[in-house]
Amino acid sequence: MSATPVRVLIADDQPLLRHSLALLIDATDDLTVVGQAATGRETVQRGRELRPDVVLMDIRMPGGDGIEATRQLTGDRTLAGQRVLVLSMFELDEYVYAALRAGASGFLLKDAEPDQLLDAVRRTHRGESLFAPRIVTRLVEHYLDRPAVRRPRTLDRLTERETEVLVQVARGLSNDEIAGVLGISIKTVKTHIGNLLAKLAARDRAQLVITAYEAGLVAAR
Template identity: 45%
Template sequence: MIRVVIVDDQVLVREGLRALLARTDDIEVVGEASDGDAAVRVVARTAPDVVLMDIRMPGTDGITATRRIVGATPSTGTHVVVLTTFDGEDNILDAIGAGAVGFLVKNSAPEELRAAVRNVANGDAMLSPAVTRRVMQAAARSPRTRETEVLKVLTDREREILVEIGSGLSNDEIGRKLFISPATVRTHVTRILAKLHARDRANLVAIAFRTGLVSPTDP
């Protein structure tokens, strides 16, 4: 069973998410919280696989709570998926920096929600096209880091793969585009993560844009 904690200050949102996740045989909601401080305590007590985390909450916000959860459980396998409405300036890059590995729009279809939980529990990042576009927009407003300082440790092939990661492609999609196997892509991704000291795939997306390797205007 995939163990999930839901964090949102709105009771109806928590109940709705719980009801949607309850309609599966492999996902179990083991806790809820209405603010960041409570989320940290619930996660410490229940050790979930996935946390669905709202960004805007009274008191301790979701980004701060994510940073505390990821920092306290680096080896337990707890992954944070940020819940967003995209109705304002959600701090996507800040959430990635805090350790979130997935982003989910609150009005996502039920199957998208379940797929996100399963993918993240399996160790994959969850970056939808809508989220990737928002990362592009946020990166366009962020100070750029000189590419040579950050990316000089990568091989040409690794840079090529990082471009595709920044464009939001999965390992299978990258493999098809570059005519290499998904296993080879995974090997390259692992090396890129190590070389760039990146926590996860979401971090790589942010790096691709912050360094200018991928432009917000690229298709």
């Protein structure tokens, strides 16, 4: 018996793009589109009604933008487990940081290849943060340009291995990739990430990414 497909809500103000994304997603066996929304307010409403696993969120929409919609959905305790993957044609710094601060689990550009998009949805559902390579570069550049920051006391509670895992998470690596880089099992990677989430009081991997960059862990290595 096959596993239940990942349920996806598509939020974008362009009907043609919504239709194209729906066709792409529904052509897979493990993903399914449960609804579509054209405005920020409609996205929040449908997110609460349909309770999808992943919301593919555009940023610039009428009726409340994707940032505010993301903030409302991720801030709703009744929607625990629902994740937001931002899909935008803009890679402007303010959009990236605002999306992450609002609780988005990842940020992908609309020029991504179809397979990249499908993989991003799957990884987002698994709880892995996903960022387009250009976005990771912008994050590094942004934090390199900032004055040196003081290492948060919470990071002092991390073991050396947990810190190594945190750095790899911030670099956008998947669990499989982290296991390969550090020479440990995937089960061990998951254990370390669970410890990181608990010790840093982070909701998901995206928050771990923010913590790592703000602490200078990635820029320093």
